Amino acid sequence: MDFSTAFFQEFSEAYSERDGYRLARTVTPDLPTDKLWKIWKSQNAHSIRSFLKRGLQGNVAFADHEELQGWVEVYAVYWNAVGEILVALVSSNDDKSKSSELVWTRAYQAWTELLNALLRGYQNSKFKNWTIICLYTVCKHLRIFAMKADDERNSNNFVDDSPAVNFQDDFDPETNKRQKLEDCVRQLFKAFNVCQQDRAALEESRKWGSYYIANLLLKSYFKLNSASLSKNILKSLHAGGKDMPDFSAFPKSQQVTFKYHEGVIAFLEENYAHAEACLTDAWNGCHKDAAKNKELILTYLIPCHLITSHTLPTEALMKQYPRLQKLFLPLCRCIKRGELHKFDLALQEGEDEFVRRRIYLTLERGRDIALRNLLRKVFTARGVEEAKEGEKPVRRTRVPVAEFAAAISLGSQEKIDIDEVECLLANMIYKGFMKGYISRQHGMVVLSKSGAFPGTGV
Amino acid sequence: MLPTWPAAPPSGAQSSTGYATSYSAPAYTAVQVRQSFGQSYSTPQPSYPLAHTYGPSHSPSPSAVDIARNVNLPPPAAASEPAKTKIDWPDSVRRYVQRAFIPANLDSSVTRAEMETKLKETITQANEKGVLNTLDWDMMPLPQHMIREERARALLTLQPKQPAQAQAPAHAPGTKKRKSWDLADGAAPTSSSATPYPWRNGPGRLEHRVSFSPDKRDEPLKQSSKFNRADKRLKRHEGEYTTQREETPPPLDGPVVGTCQNLEKRFLRLTAAPKPDQVRPPYILRQTLELLKKRWKKDQNYSYICDQFKSMRQDLTVQRVRDEFTVEVYEIHARIALEKGDLGEYNQCQTQLKALYKLGLKGKPNEFTAYRILYFIHTANRTELNNALADLTAAEKKDKAIKHALDVRSALALGNYHRFFQLYNDTPNMGAYLMDMFVGRERLAALCNICRAYKTDVPLRFVTEELYFESDLEAAQFILDHGGQELLQDRGGTVMFLTGKANNLFEGARAKAFSRVDIKGQI
Incomplete structure (x- = not known):
């Protein structure tokens, strides 16, 4: 919204209604370009602060002069950032002038200023906790700008010779690649602490913002590989456990996102029991129409089940997710039928995709x-002993190792060493x-x- | 030859076949799989045949200047070389210099001193970048033109601007040059101007001493050492420095150009920007590497070698030298660290190497990728192992060493100790040093398996063979070391291992061995 009387009206209404979502719409960069232009052109650097101060003072009854100052600063910095974003938008639309400047880097930096102004507002200027939605909006876009800045720099092959490199014994060009996203993580971590470490009473606390910011952080960490x-985020949230609002009181979307990430982290550390619990929570809470998210959850939940309870997904479930079906069905069939060699081939076939999703080692x-299923077949094929008088027939339980060996090399036709x-x-026994x-x-x-093969009925 | 390594061939002979293609004097010991477990790493290494190879060149005091003279590289601008050192400047450069001083090309607003500084800067830079022979000197703008352009640019920056564009000049191509000029100037203010350069031997030499500058803005230039300062002052006058200060970090942020001529240097962690006179330029470092290779073979003094390699790596880093030589330094240090079981240092090298290979530099990427996988197996770092697997290309997966490492991983993941120990016995390159580090815990794991699965007993020989102990004695010792006195029984000349009685004897040791994987410097 451009900075005119209408803006003050909007702010004042959102403020008196304590409507965080409405207020957050006044600090979003996610607007059509012409709207951004209107904002940018409505003021100039010289007069923006005095204009904002007069307008906000006249329209809103702030309890505190500090708070007024804080909002003036936020919007002045927002206005400046809009200017940088416009520069970036214009020059990235304009392909042929591959400008020598990193426009998105500058947009990112300007947006970082906005985050800092907002954080100062929370720390020093008594911003109310219901306005935390503004922080969500700003943080969300900070991450987007960081990724754009990184892409821009990488595609232009800019050599970044920051002086800090001089002080290290070794260098690592990799670190430069995601430089802005790494910086963004630091900024988000600050925001996370501003939320997480608020000591105000729960109803006025910013702790309510913890999970939203934590989710952004987790996403970024995954992106950074x-x-x-x-773990730091999880630990911090765990440590503050008893002072935090109950997890179930947070918005469902935040719960699901958080549980998903917590589950995947546990999965990567091979803590399958915990991973299964988290992912199951995420699965149960996930919106019924969020097909993509459900697919992501299942990508890890299915391998989890394979390990924890040796269970395979039903074909009915997989039918709903064609991509998962393609991913898992061949393997599942081989496992079920005990086709060892075909299993190896299927694993090899899907290796790239499995590895990319980090499920190869689990699968x-x-x-x-x-x-196990193959050996079980050998066992059942040997049939039963002659039943003694009045007793139930018993399976032949003494199996020559050579028979197992024959079964194992049946698929691949390769001779296998008895040892x-x-x-x-x-291993099976162990x-x-x-x-x-x-x-x-x-x-x-x-x-x-x-029960020679526990859990399989024989 | 050590008695504990009876099977290993003389390592000198072995090493010459391994990597002889990449460099003449390999600085590592090629390794056969070590058959004995539990041997400490401090055991003396096999000695090397010395005399014939390093006799003459190993005199302990090869003076730096001697070496510099032998090298056919021109010295860096700031180095104080004797005047007679012959530098073979290409004809194109000579023509360029001559062209600059043709009267028709002279510019009255540019002093001779400024021109010379600029010339020196241009040529030195080209030399350092190694493009001296490839640059099209005939098309190169003359120094006086460059100076005029710079002035114009400096003027531009003074003009008021919109905030959105204010920082634009900081990215202008001219600034970078200027920075390194500052650097060269600050690095050796006296020696640089005292150095007689070939182009000064021409007819212009006298003039510059007398300095008939048509432009009398500056004080009389009596000492050549003041040339640069005067020039700087001039630039400052034009506002160039003030604008630059505001927008870019301090001028010293370009790569350092080393001038140190010593071959050896102790490693010290930098706490401030490095001084050029304490940094060795690449052509000295090459000498250093040769020296260190010889030293390593002769003395096997790891703490000395490691220290020296660290300082070498530091010098390369601060000068931003990232080429095949850098790769070689890291590869050799990594191999030596591996040989000595210094996993912390090894890991640092490995991380660097990964980055260097990614830049497209040649080396032995497959060998080190294989080590990397083995290393992650050792540290049980699932996440990184996953990442490493994801990075592999189809061609890499077919490489012998990498395939071996992947097979090791797969064998362990499936608990196939039979296969694992076969692979252990047939490890390419120096991977066995890494496998040595986790073969103990895998033996325990396998022993646990055997004890649970085999009833009543198995011959001790079976354990020896399955777990690749060198002898029954060693296998017995391993069992005894973990409290298995009761489990060995002599039965008519055959020693039996009473698996049925073991219960969970080895479980504790196994759990302990798998829990303790803590390495300094681990990523």
Whole structure:
């Protein structure tokens, strides 16, 4: 909204109604270009502050002079940032003049100023906590501008020779690539602390903003490929646990996003039980129409189930998500049928995609289940002993290692060393997929009479 | 040869086949898989044949100047070289200089001193960038023109501007040049102007001493050392410096150009911008590397070598030298660190190497990618391992060393210790040094498996073979070390391992071995 009397009216109404979302719309950069132009042209650098001060003073009854000053500053900086954004928009539309300037970097920097003005407002100028939506808007766009600035710099191949490089013993060109996003993470972390460490009573606290900012941070960490750094955020939120509002009191969207990220972090650390719990929460809370989000959750939840409970997704579930079906179905079929060699091939086939999604190492462990199913087939194929008088027939529990070896090399037609087969069998026994023992002297596996393959009914 | 390494061939012979293609004097020991577990890393390394290779060149005091003279590279501008040092300036450069001083081209507003400074700056820069021979000197703007342009630009910056454009000149192409000029000036103010350059030997030499500057704005230029200062003052006068100060960081932010001529230098962490006279330029560092390779072979003094390599890496970094030589330095340091089990230092090199290879520099990327994977297996860093896998291309996956590392990973992930120990016995390059670090814990894991799965007993020989112990004795020792006295039984000449009685004997040790992976400098 351009800075005229209408602006003061809007601000004053939003302020008296304590409508954070309405107020946040006055600090958004997400406007059509002509609207931005109107804002930019409505004032000039010389008079903007006095204009804002007069207008806000006349229209809004601030409890505090500090607060007035704070808002004047926020809007003055916002106005300036709009100017930079316009420069960036104009020159990025204008392809042929690959300007020597990093316009988005400047837009990012101007927007950082806005974040700082806003944070100062919360820390020094007694901004009310319901206005936290403004902080959401500013933070969200800060991240967008940071990514644009990084893309711009990388595509133009700017050599950034910042003096700090001189002081290091080694250099790392990689760090420059996502320089602005890294800076953005630092800025967001400041915002996170301003929210998280507010000690006001809960109803007036900025702690309500913690999860929104935390989610932005988590997203950024993932983008930076440093999901491990997210631990700090999780720890900080955990440590402040009892002073925080109840997690269920936060907006559902924030809960789901947070649980998803928490789940994926646990997943990457192979803490599958915790990952399963978080992802299940996210799954249950996810909006029914958010197909993309549900697909993301399932991408990790399905491998989780494979590990924790050795269960495969039903075909009905996968039908709803064609991409997941393509991703998982071949593997699932091989596991189910105990086709060891085909499993290897399917894993190889999808390797690139699995690795990209960071699920390869988890899915690879599905081989154990495929192997278990194969061995189980060998066991059942041997049939039962002659039943004794009046007793239930019992399965033949003594299986030569050579039979297992034959089964394992059936698919690939490659001969396998008996010692290696024993090693695989030992693993099955050790991991609890199979009950029994190997007798090396006799080249025999002696399986348990009751439940040789736990959980499979034999 | 050490008695504990009976199978290893003489390492001198081995090393010459490994990497002989990349450099003449390899500075690492090629390694056979170490058959003995639990041997400490401080055991003396196999000695090298010395005399024939390094006899003459290893005199302890090769003076820096001697070496500099032997090198066929021109010295940097600021270095105080004896006048007779012959520098072979290309003809095109000579023509360029001559062209600048043709009377028709002279500009009355540009003093001779300014021209000479500019010339020196232009040529030195071209030399440092290594484009001396490739630049089209005939098309190069003359120094007087450059100076005039600079002045015009400086004037421009003085004019009032819209805030949105105020910083634009900071990105102008001219500024960078100026920075390095400042640097060269600040680096060696006296020696630089005292150095006689070839182009001063021409007919212009006398004039410049007497200085018939048609423009008398400056004080009489009696000492050549004042030329630069005067020039600077002139620029300041025109407002160039004031505008620049406001917009860019201090002028010293370009890469340093080293002038230090010592081969050896102790490593010190920088706390301020490095001084050029304490930084060795690349052509000296090349000498240093050769020296260090020899030293390493001769003395095997790791703390000395590591320190020297660190200072070398630092010198390269501050000068922003990122070329194949840089790669070589990091590769060699990484191999030496690996050999000595200094994982912290190794890891730093590895991180750098990854970045350097990414720049497209040649080296042994596959060898080090393989190490990288093995390293992440050792540190059990799932996230990084995932990232490393994601970075691999199809061609890399087929590389022998990388494929080996991937197979190791897969074998361990599936608990296939049989396969793992086969791979351990057949490790390319120096990967065995890395595998040595986790083979102990994998033996424990395998032992746990065996104890759970095999009933009553197995021959000790089976354990020896499956877990690649060098002898039954060593296998027995391993079992005894973990409290398995009760589990070994001599049965008519065959030692049996009573797996049935082991229960969970090795579980504690196994859990402990897997929990303790803490390495300094880990990413």
